[in-house]
Amino acid sequence: MSPWQTRQLDSALAAWRAGRLGHAQLLCGPEALGKRDVAEALAARLLCEADPSLSTCGSCRSCQLRLAGTHPDFRFITLEENEKPPHKLRTEIVIEQIRMLGQVMQMTSQRGGAQVVVIDPADLLNNAAANALLKTLEEPANNRFLLLVSAAPQRLSATIRSRCQRMxxxxxxxxxxxxxLLAKGHESKQATHALEAAQGHPGxxxxxxxxxxxxxxxxxxxDLAALSRGTAAPLDVAQAWVADSALTALRLRFAADAALGVARSVAGAALPSGLTPPRDVDKLGLWFEQMNRLRAQLAAPLKHELALAGLLGEWRSMQATTETRR
Ligand SMILES: [Zn+2]
Structure with missing residues (x-):
């Protein structure tokens, strides 16, 4: 586990050992920081039959059942496939899944220990499921724990959030x-470059x-530099970015981050390579938001090229005059 994961886990376990761990936890924060792993490790320790002062043993009956995926007092709820062919992955967690959880949580623990449910991603509970979950949250019981994992906790209802302790x-x-990153075997120069590109996000x-x-x-x-120079046409770039649909979202993210990088150069940060200083920082901020909004809409079956070409067309006007304009 990474140091930031270990810190979260240790502090939750310290709270548990002191009898202060709330029955509902919301593990939230940016994606790809290992929240799910921490939820699972916490669940493992809550279920383990070893002395509470020790780490998860991995060998008691509870640990064996959990590792085999058959622990009667543990549930992991996530997106499931649709029952009807072609069995596509659902885009939300549905009420049937939460009803089943309600049944488990209402019974007494089958192993006589803790009962633990992990829900990830909790922000994808649909309305009915969220309402059903609230009932469970409103009836806390001793030694029953609900661990909600979310990279977008603002999408959870305020009522659910207010019932949880936040990690x-x-x-x-x-x-x-x-x-x-270096301990994971990445080369130093590459790791530094990647960390910069990811704005400090190691995951x-x-x-x-x-x-x-x-x-x-x-x-x-x-591409953005070529747009600034006027040597690429916005529509061509837009079409190229959208054509490779599996990577479109990531391209838009990199573009949005480039706008942020250019805006930050005003405060002395280094300009992203090949880009020119901004002419209008406020506009860049708006462009950043619009690009991210477009990225969020990519899942909708729309034609995105024109919206993207429009945004890319604006890119040039937001940067300082280049040679071709002087
Ligand atoms: Zn154990």
Whole structure:
């Protein structure tokens, strides 16, 4: 486990040992920081039959059942496949899943220990499911724990949030993030570059390094630079970015982050490579938001090229005059 995960787990376990761990926990914070792993490790210790002062033993009957995926007092709820063919993954957690959880939580513990339910991603509970979950949250019982995991906790209803203790995951210090990346076997220069691209997010940096995504980022920066110079047409770039649909969202993210990078250069940060200083920082901020909004809408079956071409067309006007304009 990474140091930031260990800190969260240790502090939850300290609260548990002191009898202060609330029955509902909300593990929240940026994606890819290992929240689910922490929820599972916490669940493991809550279920384990070893002395509470010790770590999860891995060998007691509870641990064996959990490792085999058959612990009667543990449930992991996530997105499931639709029952009807072609069995596509649902986009939300539905009420039947929460009803089943209600049944489990109303029975007494079958092993006589804790009962634990993990829900991830909790923000994808649909309305009916969230309402059903509230009933469970309103009837706390001794030694019953609900661990909600979410990278977008603002999407959860205020009522649900107010019933939970928060375990807030934050980006670690740069030094710690870098040390962790190096320990994962990444080369120092690459790791530094990736961490910069991911704005200090070690989980994303690791993923991008593993998947070779920094090349894609360089391409996006090159395209943006070409748009600034007027040597690329917005519609052509938009079509190219949208054509490769599996990578469109990541391209838009890199583009939005480039806008942020350009805006920050006003305060002395280094400009992303090949880009020119901003002319209008407020406009860049708006552009950043619009680009992210478009990214959020990508899942909808719409034609995105024109909206994207419109945004890319604005890019040039937001940067300082280039040679071609002088
Ligand atoms: Zn055990």
């Amino acid at each position: 807030e995951f934050a980006l670690p210090e740069r030094e710690e993030a870098l040390t962790w 994303l940096a690791d993923r991008w390094l593993a998947e070779g995504r920094l090349v894609l980022r360089d391409e996006v920066l090159r």
